[in-house]
Amino acid sequence: MKKLACCLIILILSQGLVIAQTKYETEWQDIITERDKILGQEDDLKAKYELAVAYANLGEIEKVNDIFDYLDEEVEDYEEKIEEMIEDYQVKLASNPDHIELLNYLAFAYYINRDYQEAEDKFERVIELDPKNIWSYNYLAVVNYKLxxxxxxxxxxxxxxxLEKNPYTHFLLGANYHKQRNYFRAVYHISRGRRAVSIFLN
Structure with a gap:
């Protein structure tokens, strides 16, 4: 069940075929370095989660998938612990409402806990601050779909x-058209997203 909460987000990441155009790439790379250092010393859930979100913003699917698999399969009471992290992020965001990392942490956490309205709100704010990052639009679209x-x-x-042609966005657009029973457009976009299909099935 918990793994299903992450599967659509994992689907829209890449295997290095498309590079996210985030203007915060340096910040996300710094977070990766810092969280890796923490995890080299202890098994820290929050550091793992934040590492996954950083990779998600850079489109590194294999690393994100490994982390979400670990969180889903190995962490007891995962969703309850995510809820505790949400409370912590909310407090920190109150004093710094445009903090891109906190907004991302909250957006993904709300999605995992199926609070799609809050996830939508946070992803919309992320896009305002980082308007050229294709992945943020994809994540927001997944939340729109859920709603x-x-x-x-x-x-x-x-x-x-x-912003950038890629198979993952085509696949999501095809799935969205399929849900609307627009099968001609669905087939067209899903066929253009064949590589995303193979990654999802694997």
Missing amino acids: EDYDRAEENLKYSLE
């Missing part, structure tokens, strides 16, 4: 494709 707002999901995915 059954297929028009907004389509809009966000189309804009992501305008």
